[in-house]
Amino acid sequence: MSRHADPIEAMERFLARTAPYDAPAGSPTTTVELRSGRLRGRFELTDRQVAALAEALDAWHDPDDAGRCGQCHGRLGRDLSCRECGHLDGIFGATVAQHAARIAGHTD
Numbered sequence: 001m002s003r004h005a006d007p008i009e010a011m012e013r014f015l016a017r018t019a020p021y022d023a024p025a026g027s028p029t030t031t032v033e034l035r036s037g038r039l040r041g042r043f044e045l046t047d048r049q050v051a052a053l054a055e056a057l058d059a060w061h062d063p064d065d066a067g068r069c070g071q072c073h074g075r076l077g078r079d080l081s082c083r084e085c086g087h088l089d090g091i092f093g094a095t096v097a098q099h100a101a102r103i104a105g106h107t108d
Helices: 007-021 047-059 090-105
Strands: 030-036 039-045
Touching (some): 007 030, 007 039, 007 047, 039 047
Antiparallel strands (some): 030 039
8 A cells, every 4th residue: 555545654654743833732533434445444523623524534635636618517528528418627627619610610
């Protein structure tokens, strides 16, 4: 398992980054248990750390999430083409559509 894929190590790094900003009298209010394969981790979090963890989880976005299609609301791929209807979305899609229309209008 790579260092970045280990959720137990990731939680340890996260808590190490948040601990210096916690109140000295901050006492744990929440327990988080993680299991990854045969590894187990049990973490005691303060209210501030719980809020920071919730914010971090809410802020995470999948790198493959390029949004929704403006036409059918299906999921867009990284190339901004809709996986369901094939429509090219955004400025890239508009540019391709305009270019295709110009080419279609030419008679050779």
